[in-house]
Amino acid sequence: MSIETVHVDLGARSYDVRIGQGLLARAGDEIVALAGRRRVAILTDETVAALHLPALQEALAGAGIEAPALALPAGEATKCWAEIGRATEWLIAQRIERRDLVIALGGGVIGDLAGFAAAILRRGVRFVQIPTTLLAQVDSSVGGKTGVNSPQGKNLIGAFHQPALVLADIDTLATLSPRDFRAGYGEVAKYGLLGDEGFFEWLEANAAGLARDPALRQQAVRHSVRMKADIVQRDETEQGDRALLNLGHTFGHALESATGYSDRLLHGEGVAIGCALAYELSAKMGLCSQEAPSRVAAHLAAMGLPARIADIPGELPDDDALIALMAQDKKVQDGRLRFILARGIGRAFVTDQVDPALLRRVLAESR
Template identity: 55%
Template sequence: MPVALGARSYDIVIEQGVLDRAAAFLAPLARGGRLVVVTDHHVAASQLPRLDASLRADGISVEPIILPAGEQSKSWTHLERLLDALLALEVERSDHIVALGGGVMGDLVGFAASILKRGCAFVQVPTTLLAQVDSSVGGKTAINSRAGKNLVGSFYQPSLVLIDPSTLDTLPPRETRAGYAEVVKYGLIDDPAFFAWCETEGTRLLAGEKDARHYAIERSVRAKAAIVADDERETSGRRALLNLGHTFGHALEADTGFSDRLLHGEAVAAGMALAFRYSARLGLCPAEDADRVATHLKAVGLPHDLASAHVRGDGAALVAHMLHDKKMAAGTLPFLLARGIGQTFLSKDVVLSDVAAFLDEERAGT
C-alpha cells in the first residue's frame, strides 16, 4: 500500500515471510552491491541471518552495525557512534541504510539518515508489533535527551517499509502486548468498530494467530498511512490524533526512568486509559466508555492505571514531566481527549493544575 506524499511517497509491503525474499525489494537499492544494516543485539541474533541470507543469495553483501538493545540507544552517545560507523563505511547520500528492528532502531537510524551528509535514504524493516503498526510509518525520527523523550529529531520519510509478521514469532509476549496498545489506539481514535474487533479478537492476535495478526497490522497501517498523507508534519492537527495516550504516557515513562519498568507501549496503554478517564471526569465522555477501555487493556495484561504502570510520582511531578513535551506551544500543552470510543479530539484548553489534581485522585484510588 502507498503512503501518498508526492515526491516523498513510498510503499509499505506487508507479507508473511517477506524477510526471506527481501532481496526482491532491496536489490534495486543496493549501490555497489552492498547494504548497510543497522540493528540491535537481540534482532541480530533472531532476524539478521534471514535478511543476510536473502541478500547474499542475490549477490548483495551486508555490512552490519550492531547496537545495544533498548531505549538507551536513542541517545546522543549512540547517535554519534552510529554516525561514525556509517562514515567509516563511506556511506554516501545515494546509499540506502536499512533499519532492522523495533521502534528504537527505526527512530535512531531514521534520524541518523536525515542528518548524515545532509540526508541519506533509509528503509524500515520493523520487527516488533509496535514498530510494524506505528513507528515505522510516517517519518517521525528522534532521539531522547535529558529533558525528555523524542525532543531531538526530524520528519524524514523512509524509501520503503517491509513488514514481515513472522518476525513477531520470536518476540517476547510482553513486547507483543506493548505493541498491541498501538493497535487499540487506532480503534479509539476514530474507528469504534475496530476497537470492538480488538475486544473480541485481540487475544487471538496476542496468541500469534496469523489471520488476526495480519488483519490488525494491515488495518492499523492503512489508518496511519491515510493520516500521514493528509497531515505529514502535524500542521492541520489530524496527525496529532495519533498521539492519543502519549502525553500522559511520556510522563509515566519519565517517572519510571525510561527503563524496562515500563515499556513505551505499556505507557501508551496506561496513558490512553487515563485520557479516557480524564475525559469522563470533565463530562466529555461516558464513564462506560472509559471503563470499556480500561477493562480491555487489563484483560490483555496491559497497564490501565497508575498503579499497574508502577508510577511513583504525584500529580505535580507527572505534570512537570509533561512541561517538556515537544507539543508545547506558547506555554500551552494540547491534550488528546475523547467524547467516546472512536471520538478522539485535540483540546487546547486543558488546565494543567486540574490534570495534576486528577492524577492525585488516581493515585489515591478515588
C-alpha cells in the same frame, strides 16, 4: 496469506509498506531496485541481530547486495546522543554514500535511531524500515518520525525523514516475548480509540487471538497502517490531524521519562496507561460517557496491559513533577500543553482547554 501493500502517498517522498509472512527471506528481491550500487548498511540491536540478522544478510547476499551490520544495545536507553554518534560514525566508516541505503532492522528504538542517523548523514541518506516488533510494524516504522530522547523528554531531538520502503514481516512477531507483544498491542488499540470504533469493536472480539494467529496479526497490522498512512498523507509534519496519533502519549511519555526509559515501563505500556488516563480525563470533563473509560480499562486489562499509574512498579515522582514532564511534550504550543481527548470511543480530538484541577485529580486517582 498474500503479501499486502499499503501505499503512503507523499508525492516525491511516497513509499510502500509491504505486510505479510516471509518478507525477511524476500528482502533482497524487495530492496534490490532501491540499492543503487548494491551496498547497504544495517543498524540493529543485539537481541534482534541474534534472531533475524543472518536471515536478512543471506537474503540480501542472494540479490548481490553487500550488507555490513552494527548491533547496538537493546532497549529505550539506546535512543541517546552517545549511540546516535556511534551509529553515524560507523556509517561514515562504512563509506555509506548519499545514494546508498541504511536499513533499520528492529523495533521502534532502532527504527527511530537509524532513521535519524540516515536523516543527518551527508544531509540525508535513504533508509528502509524492517520492523520486527508489533509496535514498530503498526506505528513507528510508518510516517517518517525519527529521533532520540533527551534527559528532559522523549523524542525531543529528531527530524522528519520518510523511509524509502517498509517491510513488515508478520513472522518476526512470533519471536517477541509475551510482554513485548502486549506492549505493542497498546499502539494497536490506540487506533481504534482515536478514530475507528468499529476497529476497536473488532479488537474486543478478536485481539485475544492475535498472539497465535498470523492471519489476525496481519489484519490488525494492515488496518493500523492504513489508518496511520491516511493521517500522515493529510498532515505529514504534525501541523493538525497527525497529533491525534499521540493519543495517550502526553501521559505515556511523561511516565517513560519518570521511569528513566527503563524496563520498568515499555513504550506501549505507557501508551496504554496514557489512553486510559485520556479517557478518564475526558469523562471527568463531561466530553464522553462514564462508561467509555471503564470500557477502555477493561479491554486493556483483558489484554494484560497496565491501565493505571499504580500498575507501574517502583516509586514515581509526584503529580507536580509529572505535569512538569508533560510540559516538555512536543505538542506544547505557545506555552500551552495540548491533550488528545475523546468524545467517545473512536472520536479523539486535540485541545489545550484542560482544567488543571481535573488533570491533578485524574493523576491522583490513578495512583
